[in-house]
Amino acid sequence: MSIFSKVLDPMRERLPLDKFNLKSMVYNKKVPQHKMKWAYYLGGLALLFFTIQLITGLLLLFYYQPTTEEAYDSVKFITEQVPGGAVIRNLHAWTSSAMVLIVILHLLTTFAMKAFEKPREITWVTGVILLFITFGFSFTGYLLPWHQLSVNATKVALEFIGVVGQYLPGEYSKIPHQIVELIQGGATVGQETLSRFFAIHVVILPLCIFAFLGMHLLVVQLHGMSKGVDKEVTVHEKFFPDFLIKDFSLWAIVFFILFVLAITIPIDSFFPYPLMEPYNPLGSTPEGIKPEWYFFFIYYPMEILPFWIILVASIVLVIILFLVPKIFAGTSRKTLAFLAILAFIYFVIMTVFGESIVTLVKGGH
Amino acid sequence: MHDYFLFIGLPYVALFSIIVVTIYRFNSNRYGFSSLSSQFLEKKKLLWGSVPWHIGLFIIILGHGAAFFTPKLLQSLVANKTVMYILEIIGLTAALFALFGLIVLFVRRLRNSRIQAVTSNMDLVILTLLTVQIVLGILTATLYQWGSSWSPGIVGPYMHSIFTFNPDMSYVKELPFVIKAHIVIAWLIILLVPFTRLVHMFSLPITYIGRLPQVVVWSFRRQKEAVVIAETEDTTRRYFLKALIGITTGVVLLLIGIVDKIIPFFIGPALSREEKAKFLKGRLEKIKKAVKQKELEHERLINEFIHIADLKDLKNEEGLYFIDYKMKPGLAFKGEDGLPVLYSAKCTHLGCTIANKVKDGKLLCPCHISHFDIKTGNVIDGPALEPLPKINFLLKDVNDQVVVNIDKSKLNEYKVYIARSEEI
Numbered sequence: 001m002s003i004f005s006k007v008l009d010p011m012r013e014r015l016p017l018d019k020f021n022l023k024s025m026v027y028n029k030k031v032p033q034h035k036m037k038w039a040y041y042l043g044g045l046a047l048l049f050f051t052i053q054l055i056t057g058l059l060l061l062f063y064y065q066p067t068t069e070e071a072y073d074s075v076k077f078i079t080e081q082v083p084g085g086a087v088i089r090n091l092h093a094w095t096s097s098a099m100v101l102i103v104i105l106h107l108l109t110t111f112a113m114k115a116f117e118k119p120r121e122i123t124w125v126t127g128v129i130l131l132f133i134t135f136g137f138s139f140t141g142y143l144l145p146w147h148q149l150s151v152n153a154t155k156v157a158l159e160f161i162g163v164v165g166q167y168l169p170g171e172y173s174k175i176p177h178q179i180v181e182l183i184q185g186g187a188t189v190g191q192e193t194l195s196r197f198f199a200i201h202v203v204i205l206p207l208c209i210f211a212f213l214g215m216h217l218l219v220v221q222l223h224g225m226s227k228g229v230d231k232e233v234t235v236h237e238k239f240f241p242d243f244l245i246k247d248f249s250l251w252a253i254v255f256f257i258l259f260v261l262a263i264t265i266p267i268d269s270f271f272p273y274p275l276m277e278p279y280n281p282l283g284s285t286p287e288g289i290k291p292e293w294y295f296f297f298i299y300y301p302m303e304i305l306p307f308w309i310i311l312v313a314s315i316v317l318v319i320i321l322f323l324v325p326k327i328f329a330g331t332s333r334k335t336l337a338f339l340a341i342l343a344f345i346y347f348v349i350m351t352v353f354g355e356s357i358v359t360l361v362k363g364g365h
Numbered sequence: 366m367h368d369y370f371l372f373i374g375l376p377y378v379a380l381f382s383i384i385v386v387t388i389y390r391f392n393s394n395r396y397g398f399s400s401l402s403s404q405f406l407e408k409k410k411l412l413w414g415s416v417p418w419h420i421g422l423f424i425i426i427l428g429h430g431a432a433f434f435t436p437k438l439l440q441s442l443v444a445n446k447t448v449m450y451i452l453e454i455i456g457l458t459a460a461l462f463a464l465f466g467l468i469v470l471f472v473r474r475l476r477n478s479r480i481q482a483v484t485s486n487m488d489l490v491i492l493t494l495l496t497v498q499i500v501l502g503i504l505t506a507t508l509y510q511w512g513s514s515w516s517p518g519i520v521g522p523y524m525h526s527i528f529t530f531n532p533d534m535s536y537v538k539e540l541p542f543v544i545k546a547h548i549v550i551a552w553l554i555i556l557l558v559p560f561t562r563l564v565h566m567f568s569l570p571i572t573y574i575g576r577l578p579q580v581v582v583w584s585f586r587r588q589k590e591a592v593v594i595a596e597t598e599d600t601t602r603r604y605f606l607k608a609l610i611g612i613t614t615g616v617v618l619l620l621i622g623i624v625d626k627i628i629p630f631f632i633g634p635a636l637s638r639e640e641k642a643k644f645l646k647g648r649l650e651k652i653k654k655a656v657k658q659k660e661l662e663h664e665r666l667i668n669e670f671i672h673i674a675d676l677k678d679l680k681n682e683e684g685l686y687f688i689d690y691k692m693k694p695g696l697a698f699k700g701e702d703g704l705p706v707l708y709s710a711k712c713t714h715l716g717c718t719i720a721n722k723v724k725d726g727k728l729l730c731p732c733h734i735s736h737f738d739i740k741t742g743n744v745i746d747g748p749a750l751e752p753l754p755k756i757n758f759l760l761k762d763v764n765d766q767v768v769v770n771i772d773k774s775k776l777n778e779y780k781v782y783i784a785r786s787e788e789i
Contacts, residue, residue, distance in 0.1 A: 059627070063633075068655065069652055069654075069655040070651070073648060081634040082630060083626075083630055083632070083633075083634060084626040084627070084629055084630045087626065152717060152732070155716050156715045156732060158716075159715040160715065163715075186692075187691045187692055188692060188693055190692075260377045260378070263373065263530070263532060264369050264370065264373040264374045264377075264532070265369060265370075265374075281658070281688075281694070282688070282694065283718065284719060284720040284731065285717040285718045285720075285731055289732050303733065
């Protein structure tokens with residue numbers, strides 16, 4: 001075997017570009033039918049949500065102004081004055097939550113179904129990167145309305161990076177703080193931070209997501225659907241048109257639900273008004289500063305446990321996430337499903353009961 | 366917030382249900398798509414129940430429909446008092462008529478053992494809801510009289526707003542409880558239609574009216590086969606046509622919806638002069654604030670000393686926020702000895718700004734509940750580990766000279782400054 005084929009063969013196996021044609025990517029593609037078949041729809045939903053975010057985001061750009069003086073007012077202007085502005089903004093906000101939820105579910109189900117198995121490693125790794133990009137979107141987008149909650153929550157989140165400094169020796173202990181200031185663009189969260197987050201949110205991350213999403217979708221279509229269950233699958237459904245029609249029907253229903261939510265329940269109504277006031281740099285931080293619900297799973301443990309435990313755990317978790325195809329190559333789907341369910345239960349408990357757990361552990365205030 | 370759900374969310378769920386789920390049920394179980402008649406089990410009471418109920422209901426629905434969909438016409442009609450009285454009397458009579466029929470039907474269903482055998486829980490639920498609904502309607506008509514004159518102006522716009530996808534519940538949210546309940550139960554019944562025998566409202570045998578008096582059915586094998594083939598072809602073609610019409614209608618509606626929202630979005634709001642002025646005023650205030658903020662920053666870049674406050678303005682119990690040389694918040698108090706005490710207001714835990722009120726000698730950071738001692742800045746409890754840093758100050762007297770020897774009797778004349786050289 002020549003050195004070239006040694007390098008190229010595994011690559012060809014993982015990126016079978018010879019299948020890059022309509023026939024094998026669309027007409028011949030088959031979707032296995034078994035009790036986990038619902039999970040095949042989650043990725044498509046994430047794609048729908050991304051599309052909604054892209055369109056509503058572009059629309060919001062027509063009126064939003066990324067300066068500390070104008071940001072809050074321009075968001076208010078969109079919500080209160082622009083025709084249809086409230087729907088579009090609420091749709092953007094609701095869909096952001098829905099997207100994070102679906103992306104997490106997608107990750108857990110593909111993990112449980114062992115969809116990362118050789119030769120689908122690229123799908124998994126790009127998927128994990130897309131997850132982090134999604135989190136990046138939510139984190140940067142949260143700051144843009146420039147109200148009390150968004151600015152203060154961003155401040156707290158950034159300070160967490162600075163806390164790492166206490167575990168580093170000597171001169172190095174200053175580096176995390178320098179990183180925080182680099183992200184902020186100054187000593188505190190201000191105009192520089194807003195400009196940076198805006199640029200990241202509307203230009204840099206979209207470019208990244210296009211690249212990785214393109215890759216992700218390409219390998220998904222090249223390899224076809226993974227088997228999903230341990231035993232042999234006998235029943236299949238054609239991807240085109242059967243599965244696709246069902247997929248689109250689901251999109252229609254989900255979009256309808258989101259649309260009704262966006263019309264009826266403004267996202268601001270979940271927070272007490274003081275948190276929705278314009279950010280006031282010259283005043284006390286109001287009570288009840290919390291990150292978005294999908295960060296609770298890491299935020300509440302952080303309130304209870306020493307910071308270094310969370311730090312180590314997060315680093316280990318990120319490394320594991322990227323190395324999943326290697327680490328779990330020999331694990332049965334049953335074990336994987338168990339792990340996924342465990343992770344999901346942890347996520348749900350921390351999200352729903354996190355606050356009560358913190359009060360319970362630390363005693364009442 | 367539950368108002369939002371009841372008067373905006375619920376209607377859309379109900380409309381979605383009655384359109385989509387009904388079609389789904391029709392396609393999936395066509396033979397169950399009926400009123401599940403029990404006429405052959407019991408006839409006599411059915412006659413006395415069903416006929417008054419349906420006649421009464423039909424009239425009432427006509428009246429409601431007039432209020433919802435042609436409110437202006439109805440209003441102009443009832444402007445004539447006589448017409449209004451007649452309409453009200455007809456309506457109330459029809460309602461009582463329907464109630465009578467419904468009670469007969471209810472009793473029949475509860476007492477006749479043969480009917481009991483074919484009664485599902487859903488039948489009872491829907492009967493109860495309908496009875497409650499009729500009673501609420503009669504209560505509305507009697508407690509809040511002359512509904513034919515006031516309802517078009519209130520419920521008409523509400524229905525209009527629902528059907529134009531521009532929901533506005535301001536018309537209905539102030540209504541009395543009885544009427545609100547009437548509206549909510551109406552949506553609930555609409556929601557339940559596809560899950561109950563009420564679907565028979567869509568399977569009225571209207572074609573009977575125009576049906577041929579004689580239907581020919583072939584009995585020869587060959588003709589039969591030909592008929593089957595023709596029917597199959599016909600069905601396929603009809604399915605295709607139906608699907609095509611469905612998809613086209615869907616796409617057209619979607620496009621109309623998008624255009625309806627997007628074009629006004631791009632055009633932007635049409636503000637009146639007053640609104641524009643108010644809006645601009647608000648922006649000007651913001652810009653002024655921003656200018657102030659920038660001036661503070663500028664002052665800190667060029668000046669060696671920054672004036673915080675006059676000493677006499679500082680208080681023991683309530684701190685004054687100021688901005689230090691790094692543009693971070695600070696708090697200034699008056700200490701027990703009458704001299705100022707300055708702390709950085711940035712919590713040493715995660716950088717929230719601490720509150721400026723002193724309670725029991727403690728300062729509070731509201732983010733993660735850390736308490737600091739007002740005298741020393743030390744942490745009393747909470748997740749913060751390090752004390753609040755003190756900020757050094759200096760005093761200047763009336764002549765703008767830095768005070769070296771503090772004269773306790775002149776405290777009220779002193780001004781508090783922070784200095785660049787003392788920067789922390």
